[in-house]
Amino acid sequence: MPNRLTGQSSAYLRQHADNPVDWQPFDDAAFAEAARRDVPVFLSVGYAACHWCHVMAHESFEDPEVGAYLDEHFVPVKVDREERPDVDAAYMSATQLLTGQGGWPMSVFLTPDGRAFHAGTYFPPRPAHGMPSFRQLLEAVTEAWTDRRDELEQAADAVARAVSGQAEDLRTALSGGAVPVPAAEGGPDLTAVALEVLLQKEDPEHGGFGGAPKFPPATVLPLLELAATGTEEQVAGRARDLLVRTLDTMRASAVFDQVGGGFYRYSVTREWSLPHYEKMLYDNAQLLRAYARAAAREPGRGYDRTAADTAGFLLRELRLPGGAFASSLDADTPSADGDVHSGEGAFYLWTRAELVEVLGSGRGTAVADLMGVAAGRPRPLHPGRVLGDEEQALWDAVRPGLAAARASRTAPARDDKVVAGWNGLTVTALAEAGVLLQDPALVLAAEEAAGHLWEVHWDGRRLARTSHAGSAGGSIEGLLEDYAMLAEAFLALYRATGATTWFERARELAGVAEERFSHPAADGGEEAPERVWSDLADVPAPLLAAGSSGRAVPLDDVTPSGTAVLAAVLVQLWALDEDERRARLVPSLLGPLELLAHRSPRGAGRALTVRAELGSPPAHVVLAGGTAEDKLEARRAVGAAAVLGVHVVDADAPGAPGAARGKEALGGRFTVYACRDFACRAPVHSAAELREQLEGDGGLSRASRP
Known part of the structure; x- marks a missing residue:
């Protein structure tokens, strides 16, 4: 019998609508029921493209006996972390404090008011590898709730205090290194400082940063691009070289879908040879923008081809009726019997024999050698280096046939949830790429998506974070990042088209964001209007109980921080409207950049970029x-x-x-x-x-x- 997840905007939630579990969304009604029944909340957090989320669902949440036990002893709540990053962040902090690690699916047990007292990630259906079975875990929590309630309450209090203290510790650490901004004339060149740190952290053998797993460093690429255009020749040259190495490495690797375009989430290996196959909208939007801009600055290097292929993937596989863009494609490929976790990456993999079958013996063998496919098990196609002219010509000739053959396979599932902020990133990328690649169709696609977002997500007062099938009903209000990224998208369209409607909409969203997500600091003044910013306009009561304050953290994650993007918007509005008040708001959004430039520039790439832009004459x-x-x-x-x-x-x-x-x-x-x-x-x-x-x-x- 369908539960309360039926009709939700999230594909991840809808995937669980027919489970034999009485799942509820994260809302007041769920916690009110837990309080009425005096039972714990079992919170399960995941997302549609998560492989192990599908595995646990198949093994445990589709089991009628497990479902009956959950319903009797708990209020089960299911959350899509992409739809509710506020919930995910609060309880991920609790999970990491309780277990020393985190991940998805995330399994958290809460008091009826929202405090976490026990947590973990994936649990198997039977005891294995030192882990209890999921059913054993449920029974142990039930026994403790019944017989040792005071201990659990004390644990919940301690975790909530720790979550709150952890956030406060981070804010203290960040604010401790704060420097005045803007300060372009004096002080250290933070772009040069950040560049040195990034060069030290670069993988000198395989490119990119760090070891395995290795993620595309999308949020720091704008900083490298800006540094590469600087007037200090040595800094600019080193930044350009690092940017080129990084872009070349990624586009020649297995993280880039060589057949269909677009980037996978990350590489499982340090050498970029084995991807985790989910494709995320936010990754591809940011990387499209980076490659399109690189194509304009570095003509002849093939970046225009990578950008065009990525844009083609977005329009072909993630674009929805109405023009907006879906959130992701799953890593897994459903089998004939509908088992959604049967084949991670199966849609994208090739054997040497399959290449020969599709392309013929001569070309098939040549392509297998070119793309690193040895005899044996299926492999992702990737050359591991930038192709020469003759090699590129061969690849261009065979790609259509491979794409046609691959199209006959069962494709991964798509999460059709529309996230306002991620669509904002995509509109920005398409608008810019349309100009830089001289492809008006991309600008038109950006306009159509932006128009859909304005019509469906904006009600004249508030911006909805998500929608599905043309409706934003039931969505939470957008986060600061949603307002900021959509405002930036409208400004990108204004720059691409000259249509002032987009400029006016950007200015309107920025004004509402300032009103909804900030308040004056106690020691602020007319000349230095310090403001305190939040990621949430309103913090739900369970999150407050769990130790979350909703305060904004000015650090990039897989997407640039909402505060940094809003700062970028305000810098553009200052330049366009000649409104100094906009510029004076920027320092309170950027955080302690001197500290971050020295310690963690990858966590502040966008903010450092904005600071440098603010110091450049418009x-x-x-x-x-x-x-x-x-x-x-x-x-x-x-x-x-x-x-x-x-x-x-x-x-x-x-x-x-x-x-x-x-x-x-x-x-x-x-x-x-x-x-x-x-x-x-x-x-x-x-x-x-x-x-x-x-x-x-x-x-x-x-x-x-x-």
Whole structure:
């Protein structure tokens, strides 16, 4: 009999709607029932593309006897960590404190008010490898709840205090190294400091950072890109070399789907040879943006091909009716009998014999050698190095046949949940890639997705975090990251299209985010309006009981921190609207960058990028008068710089930003103002003259130089 998970926006929750478990979503009703029955809450946290989540579901949650026991002695609550990162973060802290490790599926036992007293991750159906069976665990918790309740309450109190103290310790550590921002004229060059740390942590043999598992360092790539355009030649050269090595390593590795495009989640091995096969929207959005921008700055290296292949994957496999994008593809491939955990990566793997069967003996053998497929078991295709021209030609010739053959296989399941922030990352990437790759279809796709998000997720007052099948009903309010990433997406569309509607929507979201997610610090003042920021507008009572405060932590994870993205939005709004108040809000969002640059630049890549951008003079090209064709030609003259660093503003457009003030069509003629640091050159009257101005100065801003 279906439970309360039926109709939820999360595919992960819907996958459990027919379990013989009376699952409930994480809400007031579930905890109220636990209080009424005076039983613990069993909290199970996972996500749709999680391999071991599927395994535990099949082994335990589909077992009627286990389901009956859970329902009798607990209130079972199921959470999608992608839908509720607030819940995941609070109870992951508790799990790590209780067990010394974490992961998914995460299994946590809570008091009826939300405090954790016992936790773990995956539990097998029978005792194995020193672990009890899941049923044994349930029985032990039930016995303790009945006979030793006081001990569990004391443990729950201790865990809640530890979670709260852990968060406070982190805030203290971060704030202890805070430095004034902006401080571009003095103090250490934090970009150079961060670069040195990253170079020390680079894997000198295989590229990337760290050992196994090895993740694409998506959030730090913008910092390397910016450092590579700096005026200090030695720093810029070392940053460029590190960026190129990292991008080349990833695109030639097994982490990149060489047949269908797009990136897998991470490599199980240090040498990038064996991926974990789930494909996440947020990874591919960030990496599309990085490769598209690299293609503009490093023409001829093949980054345009990687970017186009990644964009093609997004549009072909994750795009939903209405234009928004699904969250992920599973790592596992369902078998003929519907067993969803039967074959991790099976859709993507090839044997040498299969390559020969599809391509013929000659080409099949050549491709097997090129892509590292020896005789024996199926392998992922990857060359392990950038291909030469003849090798690339061979690969380009055989790819369509391999893609067609692979399409006949059973594809991995897709999580059709729409997450506002991740879609914001995707809109930004597509809008920029459309300009940089000169592919208008990508810009149109970005506009369609953004329009869907505005219509479905925004109700005029609040932004919904998730939706499904065109409805955001039942969604929690978006987190700070959702507001920030969507605002940034709208600004990217404004830069790509010049349509002021997107600028106005970005400004509206930024204003609501400031109102909903911050309050003035006690010691703030007019000149230094320090503000305290939260990741959540409202913290649910169970999370407060568990020790969470909802306070924002300015550290990147798999996506850039919400505070850093909002800071980037405010820097752009400051540049476009010439509103100094926006810039004065930025320091409170960036955190202690000197400390982070020295200790953990990968955790602050986006914030360090924003700080450097804030210290660079903004650049504008303002267009006044003339025809639509005049303005289009002027935008073409600006070219890639319109995305990479120069704001192009149509002064005649309704709702034009403040940078357009005072810019008029002189003598009724088409007039172009090229401006830097809010000071403009002598106006010109044609795209050709504008091009001469831009080429004569090598571009208006450091960031715009390819």
